[in-house]
Amino acid sequence: MSGIVIAGAGQAGFQAAASLRDNGYAGPVVLLGDEPELPYQRPPLSKAYLDGKADDEMLRLRPQSFFDEHRIEYHPGESLVRIRRAERQVELSSGRRLAYDHLVLATGSRNRVLPVPGADLDGVVQLRTRADAADLRRRLSGVRRAVVIGAGFIGLEFAAVAVQRGIPVSVIEATERPMSRALSVPMSSFFRAAHEAKGVRFLFDAPATRITGENGRATGVETAGAGHVEGDLVLVGIGVVPNVDAAVDAQLAVADGVLVDEQLVTSDPHISAIGDCASFPTPFADGRRVRIESVQNAADQARCVASRLAGRPASYAAVPWFWSDQGxxxxxxxxxxxxxxxxxxxxxxxxxxxxxxxxxxxxxxxxxxxxxxxxxxxxxxxxxxxxxxxxxxxxxxxxxxxxxxx
Ligand code: FAD
CATH class of the missing domain: 3.30.390.30 (FAD/NAD-linked reductase, C-terminal dimerisation domain)
Known part of the structure; x- marks a missing residue:
């Protein structure tokens, strides 16, 4: 028996492994994670962890002993690089090959790159991983002015922490209001006013065109429409793209995420996809496909797939929900x-x-x-x-x- 291989050890991959055992699956479970540490939760990275109120230990989803006790073979720092569908094998970054009965893609998403000159200057940062957050936390103590590019959830959570620490923050946004992709106009207006009351300065309809610098260090952001905005720290938070490279290479059906059916099975019946990397039809949008970036979605999809692989198939029908703490x-x-x-x-x-x-x-x-x-x-x-x-x-x-x- 080859067992189940899970690629990606974030919220979804971890939960799939744990839920397989909860559901009584007794075969081998292999969890591959390209980050070099135990699986952790991301939400505190832009909240309590950034603010120094949570440490590495508190981020961890489970200690090493959990993986040992549940016979989950966890491989930190090991990526899936190629899927050999015909042989039902995966190739790993170490050069090893692993056979699978079923493969679960839980590869998540990565930050969208800002395609403007100056994006590689020192002081231009992003926030996705624990390592990003640790770096940002260190930098925060010496920052004079911060500029956030993108008024999305992560940018605004960061802004709330930074102004609270007395750092002047400007938020540059290409659209006309904060969190416009996800929120209604009244809620968006409320958050704008609340952040402004704390001292955050917004510049709307102002796409960033260039990051300016001196001696290799960022000094601000040039915008189309709102001139130059000064800052020695520039946080880019302009959304994510799903990690689908291996799925594309293996010729699975992909379009803004790995396409799955109601039971989260990809175009190959031996491969499922869950979490940030999966595009699925949902009854909560009249069967339309969505790709959802939330802890709830990652964890509930993982439970749904684990239950199917343990012999109890069901369509994924959990109500989507999400939270964001901003100050x-x-x-x-x-x-x-x-x-x-x-x-x-x-x-x-x-x-x-x-x-x-x-x-x-x-x-x-x-x-x-x-x-x-x-x-x-x-x-x-x-x-x-x-x-x-x-x-x-x-x-x-x-x-x-x-x-x-x-
Ligand atoms: P991820 O957590 O991205 O995990 C995927 C893992 O797979 C990563 O470790 C990745 O490096 C790895 N990987 C990628 N490719 C490979 C490969 N080929 N081989 C092996 N490993 C691979 N959601 C909320 O609901 N509320 C919040 O308040 C909230 N706050 C957030 C704050 C921050 C700073 C961030 C970044 C996200 C936040 N989210 C929040 C979103 C939530 O964390 C994600 O939706 C969730 O983590 C998705 O889980 P996932 O397992 O699908 O992906």
Whole structure:
């Protein structure tokens, strides 16, 4: 028996290995991770870890003893470089070959590279790995002014930590509002105002065209539309691209992610794909394909595949949810709130705690909440149970959401 090989030891790969054992799978489980350390969680990298409130130990998903006890053969620093589908083998960076009964691709995503001159200057950084975060944490103590390119979740989480430490932060964004790809207009406006109140300066409709430097060190960012913005640290946070090189090379079906079916099987029945690298059809977008970058998605897809490989196949149907902590604000999203046709407010933004109920095609598709965890939990239940709610009910503060959802 060759067993199951999992490529990628992030949130999804780790969970797949652990869940295989939880589901009673007794065969060999091999986990390949190209990073040189034990699997860890990424969310604290732009929050508590960056701020020095969490250490390496707290990031770890499990200690080495867990892998030993569960007979998970973990290979740190070992990448999958080629899939030989005909032989059902993988080639590793060490030159070794491994046979598999089933291969799980959990290779995640990597930061999109900013295609402008100066991107290689010292002081231009990104944030994806623990090593990136450790480097950024070290640099933060000597920074005079920071510039963030991209007003997405990671850029804004970083901005919240940096201003809190007294570092002036400018955020340059190519579109007209923060987190525009993922959030409704009212929620986006609320976060803009909250960051501005803490001292963050935004420049919208201002794509970066060049990073300026002196003696090899970054001095700022030239934009189209908003001139030059000074800064000796430039954090580039312009999104990610899925790691699909091995899948493309093996001629699996790929289009913004490895294409999988409802059960997360790729175009080869002996290969599955999960987490940030997978593009899957979801009932939460009328069967449309999505690729979701969240801990929930990585972990739940891993559980779904592990259950199938242990003999209990099921379609992947978990409600998508996500969170982002930006300073004292906790944003939670249930469902897929964009695109939507109608956005209804519940609660008042002025009070610092409210939700936006997003409707499309005549029904609820997602709920964005800030500092309203009860709304978030109710929204997850409404979406999971396909329980109907009208825009009028959602916007009525007297309407009992909890009762409807239970
Ligand atoms: P990854 O975590 O990227 O893991 C994939 C692993 O596979 C990586 O270690 C990669 O190096 C490795 N790999 C790639 N290619 C190969 C190969 N060929 N062979 C072997 N190994 C390979 N989500 C939330 O829900 N809430 C948050 O607050 C949040 N905050 C975040 C903050 C930061 C700074 C980052 C970077 C992400 C955050 N996310 C958050 C997103 C979340 O962490 C990801 O969606 C999740 O980690 C995806 O898990 P994954 O296993 O699919 O991919």
């Amino acid at each position: 004292s604000l906790k944003l939670q999203i249930a469902g897929l709130s964009t695109p939507h046709e109608e956005a209804v407010l519940r609660g008042a933004p002025a009070g610092g705690a409210f939700s936006v109920f997003c409707f499309a095609r005549g029904r609820l598709v997602g709920v964005e909440s800030v500092n309203r965890p009860a709304d978030h939990m109710a929204a997850r239940r409404l979406l999971a149970g396909r329980i109907g709610i009208t825009p009028e009910q959602a916007g009525d503060p007297g309407f009992d959401l909890k009762a409807l959802a239970s």
